[in-house]
Amino acid sequence: MSNRLRVLLADDQFLVRAGIVSLLGLDPGIDVVAEASDGEQALKLVASHRPDVLLLDLRMPRLDGIGVLTRLREDQDPTPVLVLTTFDDDEQVVAAMRAGARGYLLKDVTLEELTAALRQVAAGQRYIQPAITATLVAHFAxxxxxxxxxxxxxxxxxxxxxxxxxxxxxxxxxxxxxxxxxxxxxxxxxxxxxxxxxxxxxxxxxxxxxxxxxxxxx
Missing domain, CATH: 1.10.10.10 (Winged helix-like DNA-binding domain superfamily/Winged helix DNA-binding domain)
Structure with a gap:
């Protein structure tokens, strides 16, 4: 039985998806099992593949990341979600965490931090980039x-x-x-x-x- 981490990637930009898939392919313990280009497709692929983690962008057509998080939260056993996005504004961070995201990363992270975050979120823990934690602190100050x-x-x-x-x-x-x-x-x-x-x-x-x-x- 494989112990490889099964990841579903949802991002509307083809080149971004290709880059992330290529980088994650360097880690022998991670499999990208499917790719989604919009929120509705992400939900369908989650239901069919049951990944260990959904790696989710926030700005997508048809259904955005917050909408995906909200819909997934209705499941009895929701798939853990790690947000990976270019947006670090207060409202997006707080909205994603309140909607059920288990982690939040910006796309300038290293591969090492990304893979560590995926494993931590899959293990039921939270992972928030230090700069994002500071944003949350500022929001709640x-x-x-x-x-x-x-x-x-x-x-x-x-x-x-x-x-x-x-x-x-x-x-x-x-x-x-x-x-x-x-x-x-x-x-x-x-x-x-x-x-x-x-x-x-x-x-x-x-x-x-x-x-x-x-x-x-x-």
């Missing part, structure tokens, strides 16, 4: 008034410092240098943050913190 959540975990000042740098996409080593801490200490803080927020990875920690308004607090 001044949230609309809303009913407060029933419970907001208490993070220490140092944990909040670490969380803010996590949200900016910094790796542990750079966080340690910035805060004058040992890298092992930073790892402990990251683990404590994820435990308190009830999540299992760094991206979910940032998204959960945004939902709770933790990153907008002084």
């Amino acid at each position: 001044d949230p609309e008034p809303a009913e407060p959540p029933a419970y907001i975990p208490r993070l220490t000042d140092r944990e909040l410092d670490v969380l803010r740098l996590l949200a900016a996409g910094w790796p542990n080593r750079d966080i340690a240098e910035s805060l004058h801490l040992a890298e092992g200490t930073v790892k402990n803080h990251v683990s404590a943050i994820m435990d308190k927020l009830g999540v299992r990875d760094r991206t979910k920690a940032v998204l959960r913190a945004l939902e709770l308004g933790l990153l907008s607090r002084s």
